[in-house]
Amino acid sequence: MEKVTRLASQNGVVIFTKSSCCLCYAVKILFQELGVNPTVHELDKDTVEGREMEKAIARLGCSAPIPVVYIGGKLVGSTNEVMSLHLSGSLIPLLKPYSATLS
Numbered sequence: 001m002e003k004v005t006r007l008a009s010q011n012g013v014v015i016f017t018k019s020s021c022c023l024c025y026a027v028k029i030l031f032q033e034l035g036v037n038p039t040v041h042e043l044d045k046d047t048v049e050g051r052e053m054e055k056a057i058a059r060l061g062c063s064a065p066i067p068v069v070y071i072g073g074k075l076v077g078s079t080n081e082v083m084s085l086h087l088s089g090s091l092i093p094l095l096k097p098y099s100a101t102l103s
Helices: 002-009 022-033 047-059 079-088 091-098
Strands: 013-017 039-042 068-071 074-077
Touching (some): 002 013, 013 047, 068 091, 079 091
Antiparallel strands (some): 013 068, 068 074
């Protein structure tokens, strides 16, 4: 879990994904369309540590283990949480510090 926390705090917007996950793709595209270039860690590309990080993420209690989004080093959650924030208008204010187009 320490590596997940460390990676999540190194950049403003961090997404832990799998390359074959359609929900992961949708979340990445959402952020890109909002002008945010997230740091993406594809857990299935890092076979040894990726599995361990996925287990650690699952222990965080997210509604789904992948994708998992961190903004400003804080756990936002998975697709449901991100989309709920976006639909309520709460996501853009969280992303403003990390986007050139939302300023």
